[in-house]
Amino acid sequence: xxxxxxxxxxxxxxxxxxxxxxxxxxxxxxxxxxxxxxxxxxxxxxxxxxxxxxxxxxxxxxxxxxxxxxxxxxxxxxxxxxxxxxxxxxxxxxxxxxxxxxxxxxxxxxxxxxxxxxxxxxxxxxxxxxxxxxxxxxxxxxxxxxxxxxxxxxxxxxxxxxxxxxxxxxxxxxxxxxxxxxxxxxxxxxxxxxxxxxxxxxxxxxxxxxxxxxxxxxxxxxxxxxxxxxxxxxxxxxxxxxxxxxxxxxxxxxx
Amino acid sequence: xxxxxxxxxxxxxxxxxxxxxxxxxxxxxxxxxxxxxxxxxxxxxxxxxxxxxxxxxxxxxxxxxxxxxxxxxxxxxxxxxxxxxxxxxxxxxxxxxxxxxxxxxxxxxxxxxxxxxxxxxxxxxxxxxxxxxxxxxxxxxxxxxxxxxxxxxxxxxxxxxxxxxxxxxxxxxxxxxxxxxxxxxxxxxxxxxxxxxxxxxxxxxxxxxxxxxxxxxxxxxxxxxxxxxxxxxxxxxxxxxxxxxxxxxxxxxxxxxxxxxxxxx
Numbered sequence: 001x002x003x004x005x006x007x008x009x010x011x012x013x014x015x016x017x018x019x020x021x022x023x024x025x026x027x028x029x030x031x032x033x034x035x036x037x038x039x040x041x042x043x044x045x046x047x048x049x050x051x052x053x054x055x056x057x058x059x060x061x062x063x064x065x066x067x068x069x070x071x072x073x074x075x076x077x078x079x080x081x082x083x084x085x086x087x088x089x090x091x092x093x094x095x096x097x098x099x100x101x102x103x104x105x106x107x108x109x110x111x112x113x114x115x116x117x118x119x120x121x122x123x124x125x126x127x128x129x130x131x132x133x134x135x136x137x138x139x140x141x142x143x144x145x146x147x148x149x150x151x152x153x154x155x156x157x158x159x160x161x162x163x164x165x166x167x168x169x170x171x172x173x174x175x176x177x178x179x180x181x182x183x184x185x186x187x188x189x190x191x192x193x194x195x196x197x198x199x200x201x202x203x204x205x206x207x208x209x210x211x212x213x214x215x216x217x218x219x220x221x222x223x224x225x226x227x228x229x230x231x232x233x234x235x236x237x238x239x240x241x242x243x244x245x246x247x248x249x250x251x252x253x254x255x
Numbered sequence: 256x257x258x259x260x261x262x263x264x265x266x267x268x269x270x271x272x273x274x275x276x277x278x279x280x281x282x283x284x285x286x287x288x289x290x291x292x293x294x295x296x297x298x299x300x301x302x303x304x305x306x307x308x309x310x311x312x313x314x315x316x317x318x319x320x321x322x323x324x325x326x327x328x329x330x331x332x333x334x335x336x337x338x339x340x341x342x343x344x345x346x347x348x349x350x351x352x353x354x355x356x357x358x359x360x361x362x363x364x365x366x367x368x369x370x371x372x373x374x375x376x377x378x379x380x381x382x383x384x385x386x387x388x389x390x391x392x393x394x395x396x397x398x399x400x401x402x403x404x405x406x407x408x409x410x411x412x413x414x415x416x417x418x419x420x421x422x423x424x425x426x427x428x429x430x431x432x433x434x435x436x437x438x439x440x441x442x443x444x445x446x447x448x449x450x451x452x453x454x455x456x457x458x459x460x461x462x463x464x465x466x467x468x469x470x471x472x473x474x475x476x477x478x479x480x481x482x483x484x485x486x487x488x489x490x491x492x493x494x495x496x497x498x499x500x501x502x503x504x505x506x507x508x509x510x511x512x513x514x515x516x517x518x519x520x
Contacts, residue, residue: 049426071428081423085441085518094437095427128520146427 001063001072001149001182002027003048008057009207010043016207017043021057023201023210025150028180030220032193035203035211036241036248041186042154044208048184049073049152065149070099074148078155080135082127082142088114089123092142113141116175133164137171144175151183157192166225169195173220190237194230195223202240205248212240306487311495314488328496331462331474334390335500338397338465339458343451346402350409350447355435360410367406375400376464388469400461401454408450409443416442445519448512455504459497474500 003025010018017040025031025048033041046052047059050073065072082091089110096106114120117137127135136156143151157165169192175181176196187193193200194216202211214237218229225231288308294300295307318324353360353367375396382392382399416439424434466475478493 051422051426071426073426075423075426077419077423079419081419083420083438083441084520085444085516094424095429097437098429098433126518128518142427 001061001065003150003182003184004060004062005044005048006058006060008044008047008054008059010040010047010055018054019207019209021208021210025182025184026199027063027182029198030176030183030185030196032185032187032197032200033203034187034190034193034200034237034241035208036205036245037188038248038251039203039205039244040208041188041203044203045075045152045154045184045186048150049075051075066147069147069149071095071146072149074143074146074151076136076139076143076151076153076156078158080127080132080139080159082135082138084127087124087126088119088130088138088141091127091138092145095142095146109145113144116144117141117171131164132160133168136160136168140171140175149182151181153183153185155187156185158187158189165189165192172196173223177221190234190241191225193237194233195225196220200233200237202237205244206251211244303487306491310488311491314492315495318492327472327474327477330470330472331466334393334397334465334473335458335462337390338394338461339401339455341394342398342401342458343405343454345398346405346454347409347447349402350406351413351435351440353406354410354413354443355439364410367403371403371407375461376467379464379468383468392468393465393470396465397458397461401458404454404457405447405450408453409447412443412446412450413439415446445512445516448508448515452505452508455508456501459501459504462497 005021005023008018008021008023009016021044023031033044035041043052047054050059061072083094086094092110092113093106096109101109110123111120114123117140119134119137119141122130122134122138127138130138136159139156157168160168173196176183185192185196197216198220200214200216202214203209204211214233216223216229216233218227223230291300291305292308295302295305315324318327349363349367353363378399379392379396382395386392386395420438420442421434424438429437462473463475463478466473467479470476474493474496478490478497481487481489481493
């Protein structure tokens, strides 16, 4: 399944946050969206999954979701959004319960996604017992459990420390290499963008519009932080964004 | 390096974290009661001001031996259980409706605010006309008194449920009912339980009021009768029974919280 955004624009009151966004999310690729703070990148992601409606323009889904897909557009949130009163197993079963799946099948799905995210030993743990990185892996497992057509990731690694972030990026690359998925990945971290993005969409500051789309051809599993191509691209992206970021930083909120 | 005046950094952190201290509550009770006993025995406190704790205890033992304790306690416990359960269930239900539907919120929040400060005791005659002099008016009074604080605690607790968890539920396509049952209610449980602590204490207060009229037996009736005769020993026996009841209910809710809210950080 693919997504297409047509002339999407948005206002909060008199405040224009996004203007004329036209974007195509191709199947089997990871599209990263980067931009200075407050440029509306998370808002854009909420439009894509139907959690918010744009003032103008529309978001289209092209093609059918694959068979066995329970929730075509599935989010991974920055703050994990795990239910603290449910165990790891219970948090994943939450998203399967409304679909009338027989218990045995549901348990099989849960065991499978826990194995893929290396969490099999923690099925009975409560979220308060887990580190930030493990919590986000539970959220990734929960997202995989519904077999999504498009993964919508909203700064999924921003709440984690830099070592954990490296490990989780490796995990995401492994997951994608084994079974390529379609994803939109919003981040303010350029290193994450050049590690994970096939296309990197650079937004300008508010009102956010597409500044440039950078394409990266190096296969995901060959990229690492000191890869010359990655470094070059990251430098380039930073150059594109630096002045915007400085101007965005100097802006008053709600001015 | 030149020799300098070295001193340890002054510690100024810590504190503001309540720790369990076992047995302190017991010591406080014993000291207070011991002082009253010593005061009344030595004549420092006159017998008219405060009954002697040992005499109160003796009255309680007599009450127990005569079999009257259960005769008073059972109807009271029934009234408390029926009234408080009714009030709490309707209160949680109305609180849920207020929290979930803007129209109901707009209509009922002012009504609840108007009912909350009304002294429920003042309405006892009205309840007797509506529900009869028998048990009905007593249940209604206690239920009504438990209802208002439960409503306020419930919708406050639901308003405080993490909205990002609700968005998560929506993003996974959970049904409205699933979101309410699996996200909103468990998320509001801590607030509802702490509201219940207050509601049940109010229920005990209202028990005495409910037994003012048309009650032959009951702890409240026992206290009121002793009060009108200035029989301080019996008055304090009754008050002590209510206090013990309050401690038991508070402990029970504490145990319930410990069990149901294990997930809390």
